[in-house]
Amino acid sequence: MEPPLRAAVGRLISRPLAPGDQAAVLSLIEADRLPGQPPPHPRMLARLGTADLDRMSVTVLTEPNGRVAGALCCAARMSDDARVICWMHGHENFGVLTALIALARSTVGHQRLVLLGTDSDQLGDPHVLGVPVLARRITARALRTARFTPVSSYRFFKHDLKGSVPPPTFPLAEISPLGDPAWKRIQLVDGRGNVWAWALMYSAGPDHLVLRYLDFNKSRRGRRMGVHLLNQCLHYAIKRGADSLVSYAETDDHERAALLFCNGFIQHDTIVSYESPH
Structure with missing residues (x-):
């Protein structure tokens, strides 16, 4: 049985990212990396905004002994005033991920909460954002439990060039x-x-x-x-x-998927972005 939300929040302490957290947070991100993706870079933690995202901030959840158990990056999206979870990672621990979602929700008010899921540096494409639902099954389950619904999805392909x-x-x-x-x-x-x-x-x-x-x-x-x-x-x-080439195909783009399949690309996962109602 999964731990209840109160227990997860009760034993974890949230605070802003500190300089000494960098290695631990990058390790969390690295643990969720898909084959063919670039390794996490410290700039992911230092970024303050993008063309459409403002007030980006990183929060960590720590255990009582100080160990970083999870991390969350949130921002405001200027184009539609939505609150955005840019990325979150918690070693696929349901309790930690549930606490991260609750933490993001606590700052929303009446805005929509949109989950982009993974930094664009990690997916290697600034236009494809979301959670790989096979590699991160627990994250996907935590989002569904929190009543997030899918918005868009892409198939993730990789070609081994050797x-x-x-x-x-x-x-x-x-x-x-x-x-x-x-x-x-x-x-x-x-x-x-x-x-x-x-x-x-x-x-x-x-x-x-x-x-x-x-x-x-x-x-x-x-x-x-x-x-x-x-x-x-x-x-x-x-x-x-x-060593490899990564590509994506929208879930309903069967022609592109067939072209990739027939020429040595292998589908490794499906990248799904989510949103939550007010």
């Missing part, structure tokens, strides 16, 4: 930078300058790449443009020195 990619074919893709240096556009272009297929790659770190988007000119359907471009993306990742 000796499993066929040699590149021609024509080779063009690679061009975008405004943000972490992003690259990879595209196939014919001799007349017409774009046949294109993809977006995101660098979450020197060895961690994400295939964020891939599409092709529908007039080229049946000519394996998607397969050819995907192969080029894999070779780009190898050239960058990555």
Whole structure:
């Protein structure tokens, strides 16, 4: 039987993050890392806001002996005035996670409470946020128990690049930078300058790449443009020195999922974001 909320809160002490907590909190985050994700970085704990998130703050829950048992990052979302749980980690301990959710709720008032679930640095994609519901089954159960409901979901795929990619074919893709240096556009272009297929790659770190988007000119359907471009993306990742390439597909995007499945990607989890009513 799971511990009741009062017992969980009663034996845990909440306080703001202190400089001496950094190693313990990063260890909590590391314990929830999926294959192919970058390791946690101290900047996750020092970030004060983003383009849409303001007043970010990290709170820790400690046991009576001072050991950090859980950590929670909350913020205000400026676009809709919702209160946001940016991420929370508690070694998959139901009592600790329940206490973290209660702590977040205590600051909400009449605002919606939205759970993004995992820092974008961890998922390697600033547009895909949520909790991996297989690797973090207890977290997902704690959220459902607290009456959070799913809002969006993505399948999480990984391709092991070690000796499993066929040699590149021609024509080779063009690679061009975008405004943000972490992003690259990879595209196939014919001799007349017409774009046949294109993809977006995101660098979450020197060895961690994400295939964020891939599409092709529908007039080229049946000519394996998607397969050819995907192969080029894999070779780009190898050239960058990555051991694996991560990608996502919305749960109902069966065409993209099939393309990834048929070309060496393996689904490891499903990333789900949640929200709670007032």
